[in-house]
Amino acid sequence: MKYLAPVAIFGVLLVVLWVGLKLDPHYVPSPLIDHPAPEFSLSALDDANHVLTKTSFHGRPIVLNVWSSWCSACRTEHPLLVALSRDTAIEIVGLNYKDTREDAQRNLADHGNPYRQNIFDPAGKLGLDLGVYGVPETFVIDAEGVIRHKQVGPLTPEIWQQEIAPLLAKLKGRPGV
């Protein structure tokens, strides 16, 4: 009875610390979830005269992947994106972040191009508005242009299967879209 309190306190501490060990301190919850994606007006990566805006992507849910040729973690997820892009039902849009046209296009020529379209953001302006802090990042944006999900760091098949694929299915299944 005398040791009940210390043992209880120790037990609580153990649980709290154990849970804390499993948390990712680099994960920052995005305040943008369920908010409209920011407006932008930027050129396409493959055509400087082709202006893309937020409404260019309205009408269907998209996967917006923030990448750069200088980002080594992007290379690890690239084969997965290429594989996913073979499914025509999945629309992957690239946001080429703080890159040059030449480097980005060479990268796509060398490793395959999974992107239906690429937004060229050399100054990182749209990246800033999206709260990008560590490329690669991946957003799911619904048909109305509302951000539904954000993934920081490289995509893996597990993350795709468990988080993004079900969300996309849900967004596509919605009536009236």
Added chain:
Amino acid sequence: MCKGARGWAGLLLLVASLAYAIDRPLNFGDPAQQARYEALLHELRCLVCQNQTLADSEADLAQDLRGEVYRMVSAQMDDPAIIAFMVKRYGDFVLYRPPVQRTTVSLWYAPAFLLVIMVLVWRRVQQASALALQTPLTAQEQARLASIMASGTAASKTPEA
């Protein structure tokens, strides 16, 4: 001795170069704006190296965000508007002083709460020991005390004997 001095010189050089590496090319003509800019940089967290403020961090992102703060201060935006701009994009985490809200209540008030508990426990312990001193010994305890004292005296006398 010489080696030690060289070590110190090296350390000083290192510190100087680190300080130099944090670029501060952004200068305002107006000292009031400069002060606001510097103060804001110390209130905002760099999201890449999370334990550094924008003022301390050398990360690319911190440089970009310093540029944004510079732009907004130059554009005469007030501090709350600049803070709101950052929070809208990066969340409350970007603030070095998190606001008091449901998720941060324990962060803000747990220390005071623990202090109160500590004071209460300490007072209970004090009272208990004061009470123990005030209470007279029972006859049984008196007898035990006497026997301990007696054996103690006997023990201390033993070596001399």
